[in-house]
Amino acid sequence: MFKGIEMRAVADINLEAAQSRATEFGVRACTVDELLAADDIDIVVNLTIPAAHFEVSSACLKAGKHVYSEKPFVLSLEEGAALKSLADANGLRVGSAPDTFLGGSHQQARKLIDDGAVGTVTGGTAFVMSHGMEHWHPNPDFFFLPGAGPILDVGPYYVINLIQLIGPVTRVAGFATTPDATRTIASEPRKGEQIPVETPTTIHSVLEFASGAVVTLVASWDVWGGHRHAPMELYGSKGSLFLPDPNFFAGKLEMAGIDESPAEVAPWNHPFGVINDGEQANYRVSGLADMVRAIQEGGPHRCSLEMSLHAVEVMTGVLKAGETGQVVTMTTSCDRPDALGPDAASKLMAPTPVEA
Numbered sequence: 001m002f003k004g005i006e007m008r009a010v011a012d013i014n015l016e017a018a019q020s021r022a023t024e025f026g027v028r029a030c031t032v033d034e035l036l037a038a039d040d041i042d043i044v045v046n047l048t049i050p051a052a053h054f055e056v057s058s059a060c061l062k063a064g065k066h067v068y069s070e071k072p073f074v075l076s077l078e079e080g081a082a083l084k085s086l087a088d089a090n091g092l093r094v095g096s097a098p099d100t101f102l103g104g105s106h107q108q109a110r111k112l113i114d115d116g117a118v119g120t121v122t123g124g125t126a127f128v129m130s131h132g133m134e135h136w137h138p139n140p141d142f143f144f145l146p147g148a149g150p151i152l153d154v155g156p157y158y159v160i161n162l163i164q165l166i167g168p169v170t171r172v173a174g175f176a177t178t179p180d181a182t183r184t185i186a187s188e189p190r191k192g193e194q195i196p197v198e199t200p201t202t203i204h205s206v207l208e209f210a211s212g213a214v215v216t217l218v219a220s221w222d223v224w225g226g227h228r229h230a231p232m233e234l235y236g237s238k239g240s241l242f243l244p245d246p247n248f249f250a251g252k253l254e255m256a257g258i259d260e261s262p263a264e265v266a267p268w269n270h271p272f273g274v275i276n277d278g279e280q281a282n283y284r285v286s287g288l289a290d291m292v293r294a295i296q297e298g299g300p301h302r303c304s305l306e307m308s309l310h311a312v313e314v315m316t317g318v319l320k321a322g323e324t325g326q327v328v329t330m331t332t333s334c335d336r337p338d339a340l341g342p343d344a345a346s347k348l349m350a351p352t353p354v355e356a
Contacts, residue, residue: 002289003350004296005043011035032056036063043068045288050147054079057094061086066295068095068288068303071156072312075147077332080309087305093294095301096308099287101161102340103249104273108265109234109241110165110339112255119238121166124215126158127229128247132201132221135186141195144183149199150219151176151315154247158217158232159207159311161246165234167211168333169314174205176322179222205318210333217318249273250281270342271349289348290340302337310334 011030012018022029035041036059044060046053046069054074057067061083073096074080087094100106113121128150134140142148163169178201182194202220209215218229232243242262244251250273254262267273272283287303294301310332317328338344 001283001350002285002292002348004292005285005289008040009035009038032059036060036065041065043288043292046070046073049142050075050152051142051145054083057083058086061090061092061094064090064092066093066095066291068291069097071097071308072147072152072315073097073305073308074312075152076316077309077313080305080312084305084309093291093301094305095287095291095303096305097284097287097303098157098160098246099284099290099303100157100246100249101164102272102286102290102302102345103281103283104267104270104345105244105250105253106161106164106246107270107272107340107345108253108268109243111268111341112241112265113165113234113236114339117239117255118234118236118241118257121211121213121234121236123213124162124166124232124234125229126162126215126217126232127227128154128158128231129218129220129223129227129229131224132183134183134195138187138189140183140185140187144195144197144199144201146199149201149203149319150221151200151203151205151318155217155219155315155318156311157246158219159314160307161232161243162207162209162215162217163307163311163334164337166209166213166215167336168209168310169207169330170210171208171327171329172205172314172317172321173327174203174318174321176200176203176319178202200319200322203318203322205321207314207318248280249283250275268342271345272340286345286348293348300338302340304334304337306332306334307337 009028009030010021011032018029043066060067133143185193202222205217207215231245234241239257242254253265256262291301313332321328
């Protein structure tokens with residue numbers, strides 16, 4: 001769907017897995033070493049588990065290749081600084097998921113905020129709650145280990161969207177708990193197996209933004225009976241915005257003015273808001289495509305190392321606050337990424353093939 005990208009190879013420590021996907025998609029299968037040595041590969045998309053992100057991304061940069069990583073791209077500020085040094089020294093780019101904030105609904109919310117439709121954003125709430133991944137994932141172990149959990153696994157979608165909407169965070173506070181020491185896998189082929197839980201699974205936090213806004217963020221995998229909290233709400237001096245789940249590119253966006261009830265905002269004509277995958281708008285290569293554009297044209301890419309690292313500090317700061325009971329002050333910051341309006345998004349997309 002996107003310009004500037006040609007998929008050529010897939011690699012895995014399990015070569016059989018790589019060969020299966022290579023056959024499915026008509027690309028070649030490689031060992032990891034073969035991929036890093038390949039002259040015809042410019043960018044590596046790092047889809048390993050969180051604990052391996054830094055090691056794999058470092059190897060890619062040392063091999064002279066740009067990296068676009070699954071989230072979170074590192075698990076500490078020290079790892080992020082090391083990747084930045086490697087990238088800068090070699091003239092390379094590092095990008096990171098999530099890119100769902102580039103979706104039509106979230107970019108429309110960004111425009112409304114930038115245009116002053118709800119005035120100055122003063123506060124908000126964000127909720128990501130379920131009963132975890134062990135009921136559907138065949139190998140859910142890593143979700144419950146340090147580097148994952150609801151705040152680091154699903155939290156990036158929410159934190160990144162908040163940063164692109166209202167800017168960087170200055171301080172965080174939070175409480176965290178781990179109600180169960182083990183989880184029982186409910187999916188095949190390991191149904192019934194017990195796995196350890198070594199990271200908090202319920203986190204209640206408050207984020208203070210440089211803009212002055214204060215947002216409550218709750219992330220939990222201990223909600224078994226459903227809930228009635230909206231994914232994200234932002235409250236301004238002239239009204240409120242009610243956003244869809246930032247884990248997805250599009251959904252119902254509502255707005256309310258002073259003394260008005262929330263009403264749906266008519267969707268604008270944004271290409272990343274078009275349903276294209278069942279009932280979803282799915283454009284999960286858009287961040288990579290934007291990084292390719294930036295490599296070719298110069299200038300920043302939107303899913304930047306700096307924003308991703310700031311989000312990592314926010315999330316690990318929340319975990320630290322939950323562990324220590326202290327308010328944690330951020331040491332990093334970032335600029336809001338450039339908005340991606342309909343015209344800019346269209347320029348990332350490949351021309352639609354004309355049928356004979």
